[in-house]
Amino acid sequence: MNQHINSIVQLYENNFKEKPDKVEMLPASGSPRIYFRLYKDGNTLIGAFNNDIDENRAFFYLSKHFSNKKLNVPEVVAISSCEKYYLQTDLGSVSLFDLITKNSISSNSDDLLERTVRQLVHFQVKGFEGLDSSKCFPIPSFDKRSVMWDLNYFKYNFLKPSGLTFSEVKLEDEFNRIADILLAEDLNYFHYRDFQSRNIMVKDNQLYFIDFQGGRLGPCLYDLASLLYQAKAGFSSELRQKLFHVYIDELSIHRRIDAEHLRNIFPFMVMFRIVQTLGAYGFRGFFEKKTHFIQSIPNAVANYLDLAGTTRVGEFGYIASLLKEYSNLIAKDSVDEPDGLxxxxxxxxxxxxxxxxxxxxxxxxxxxxxxxxxxxxxxxxxxxxxxxxxxxxxxxxxxxxxxxxxxxxxxxxxxxxxxxxxxxxxxxxxxxxxxxxxxxxxxxxxxxxxxxxxxxxxxxxxxxxxxx
Structure with a gap:
């Protein structure tokens, strides 16, 4: 760790011709990136280390691309010669997730969510304009291969370690049918990939957006599904419907769309997003032993089963049946637990x-x-x-x-x-x-x-x- 701190301090000194007063390591998140906050004369910057140079280059490119589009993202201030260390503007420590979960949904957070949804459209439409997708990481666009990556991520990191018995053939058949539906959509949008409230910072009542380095060309509704069905955000069905209408209203200003078709296809994007996040929760929770990812699993499973019971997603019954079995298992475990601490x-x-x-x-x-x-x-x-x-x-x-x-x-x-x-x-x-x-x-x-x-x-x- 001292090596990372020394490299970050050296980058700061090379850029500003002076050393920071203090450097503190920030809490780890779901990624392998390591972040630091650097202090100097009452001002702060964020220092970062990431060993994946290709991912860093995507972040550097997209940050500049979005800034040119007047979208609120961190500015990259300095980059080391090895491209593994960089400095960026500090957007504070308060995320949209913090506000909507600690204070519940209030009139102010309701306003922030509506603004978030409208800003999502701007990222997707303005971000698409002039985008050099060859600079995206790890692939330029949403395709059959990337869909199967996410679905198999779910299989190997969630289903298999959960102990559930399943048919590889039935699961593969359902995966292919899901991919066919998703890939029939318009892919001429910037596909943010992880557009959720933890990746939206709130500073001086302004929204700022982070963690977009995995973005690529792709469908628009996946990102909306990421936001509205984030497992621990706890949005009501009424709020989801309201924000969906806000999104359609904003999107129709910038693109000619078939609102009815988007309404019909949205549940399938939600289904795919939940399956993808269950794979991530499984990897971070079952394998890396990170508690809050495991704690998110029951909410994600419940969201999927609710969706399967009320929409055409129920036609894809095999995944739903497996998640129902898993839900019964964890329900039994919770019943067996004693009351109290x-x-x-x-x-x-x-x-x-x-x-x-x-x-x-x-x-x-x-x-x-x-x-x-x-x-x-x-x-x-x-x-x-x-x-x-x-x-x-x-x-x-x-x-x-x-x-x-x-x-x-x-x-x-x-x-x-x-x-x-x-x-x-x-x-x-x-x-x-x-x-x-x-x-x-x-x-x-x-x-x-x-x-x-x-x-x-x-x-x-x-x-x-x-x-x-």
Whole structure:
């Protein structure tokens, strides 16, 4: 990471002939790109690292292209000679998603959404004009190959790891029928690809648009589907219909369109977008263990099933039947969960790796016990574990063990109080030591006992290295 920071600072210094006052790394998102905020005399810029040079070049080109069209996108201020680092204008930290989810849908957010939909049309129509699609990444236009990429992304990153049994033949047949419908559409638009509220920044009540480097020529309705059916945005059907009409109204100003045809084909674009996002959620969640992607899956599945039950999308019944089966499975899991907060406390061996995290956990703590005196180094305690009274008595007599466990209890108690107040359902605690036999087991059992005496919460204890 220091290499990235040094390279970003050097790029800043080369461009401005001075060093920034401060550099801070920004939270990771769904992409492998790494972002930093650079401060200087009250002003800020965003620094970025991306190892994919072709994707960066697409971003540089599209940013300039959109700026020339008077569309609100970040300006690229400086690019390193290797083209892996660049500086861009800072659009702040407040996204449209933040506003519509934290404040619910208000009159102000309603206005922002209408403006967003109208701006989408401008990106699609003005962005198409004069676009050199050969500079798009990774392909110049929406085609059969790219459709099948997304559908197979869903198959391999969502269906297969979900454990569902399915027919490859039936699924492939349905994929081909979907592709035929989508590719019959007018592809003479800029196809943004990931037009959703997390990629729209709000600064001084103005909308700014980011994360368009995967754009290409393609159909118009896919981007509208991306926005209106974003899994965690929680738009009502009434709001979706209203924004669809706003979109058609704006599009008709710039293009001659068949509004009835667009209305009929829209559910198929929504279906395709949801399937594509389920593939992304599966990859980021099942494989990369990123919690908020897993948390988005039930909403996306519900959106698809609602659509399949009310429109012609139901004709594509095989995917719907698989998602219905998946929905039943997760519904059963939720029924089996107890009410209130569940605190899972786990002991583990650092030699064997960290324990798996429940996908619904909003957070938690891992405590390293290896600095504490190790009973496993004493011959008479080696064959024993933290369950045994002799080991517990030995650790009970050591002051630093008591201090450590008291501090752990204080930290965890603060989190539990907060989680209960906010009606969170899961908190994960883990204690690790060298072998996962003595110190971590003792600390796990002690914390479980103390929490049960102070809180009315569900406590689940697991010892990874002990079969009891």
């Amino acid at each position: 569940t605190v899972s406390i786990t002991s583990f061996s650092f030699k064997k790796g960290y324990p798996e995290i429940h996908p619904e956990h909003g957070g938690g703590f891992i405590f390293d016990c290896r600095f504490l005196p190790n009973p496993g180094r004493i011959d008479r305690y080696k064959p024993l574990t933290g369950f045994d009274k002799d080991v517990a008595d030995y650790l009970n007599e050591i002051e630093e063990v008591a201090v450590f466990n008291n501090r752990v209890f204080d930290i965890v108690s603060s989190a539990i109080d907060n989680y209960i107040e906010r009606d969170f359902k899961h908190l994960a605690i883990a204690f690790g030591c060298t072998g996962g036999q003595h110190r971590s087991v003792y600390c796990t059992n002690l914390l479980a006992k103390k929490l049960s005496e102070h809180y009315n919460v569900n406590i689940v204890v697991k010892h990874c290295e002990i079969n009891r």
